[in-house]
Each structure stands twice: as C-alpha cells, then as structure tokens.
Amino acid sequence: MKVILLADVKGTGKKGDVVEVSDGYGKNFLIKKGLAKAGTASNVHEAAQKKASEAFHKAEEIKATKALAESLNGKSVTVKIKVSENGKVFGSVTSLHVAESLAAMGFDIDKKKIKMDPLKNLGSCPAEIRFMEGISAKITVVVEAL
DSSP states (O other): OEEEESSOBTTTBOTTOEEEOOHHHIIIIIITTTSEEEOOHHHHHHHHHHHHHHHHHHHHHHHHHHHHHHHHTTOEEEEEEOBOTTSOBSSOBOHHHHHHHHHHHTOOOOGGGEEOOOBOSSEEEEEEEEEETTEEEEEEEEEEEO
16 A cells, blocks of 8 residues: 655655555555655645645755855954943853844854854954855944943
C-alpha cells in the first residue's frame, strides 16, 4: 500500500515522502493515527507539487540570503559607547549593539547570528554574521566614544 507521510515516522520515512508499507500498518496505524494519508494518484501528484514548490522557495531564500551576505561583506559598523575620562569603557559592546547599528544602516539582522566576543575597549574588531550553513559575511566593528 502506498501512503504519503504527514509527519516524520521513525523507520518509515520523513514528512512528505511517498512510501510503500504493508496494508495493515498503513490502514491500522499510519492513517488511523493521522501520520499518513492514502497514496492515490491525485494525492501523490499533490505531494510532488508541494515538494517542488518547497524546493523552489528554499532556493529563492538561499539566493536572497547570499545577496544580503554579499552586500554586508567587508562593511564597517560603528558602535558608540560611554567611556570614562581616562578612556575606560563602561560595560561592553555585544552582538545586540551591533545588530542595532546594522538596523540603523538598513539591515535587519538577528543578534543571534552575529558571532563575536564582547568588546571592552575602544578600537576595531572583526565579527562574523552566520546566516545559514555555508553563508556568512565578515564585518568590522568600530567602537567609538560617545
């Protein structure tokens, strides 16, 4: 019996896969529990269309992410922070501060994607923005006094 999996089933397959299972397992377990639906011709065609659509959207997302990484690569971000009279920094510059500075430049980047050590002195330091597996951009963070 052919079924289309609606959820990941250990030992059987991943969500969206069209798999061949025994009649009893398909009818009495997978379909009854809502883990799969019958693999009729129209359902199989619909699942194939859905998979193709998801692949297309994933490719478009990767393309847009690569373009964003290219536009950010090599940029310099300036972060202003309070310092004492003798040049000692109050607190430290974190990825949140860098994300806010990037937002002011027009880039909407999540602070969790920015990989850097907290900066506790004035000057510049490299940072990396990891968008997804294999796509990243290197920027320079410049810390200045307010």
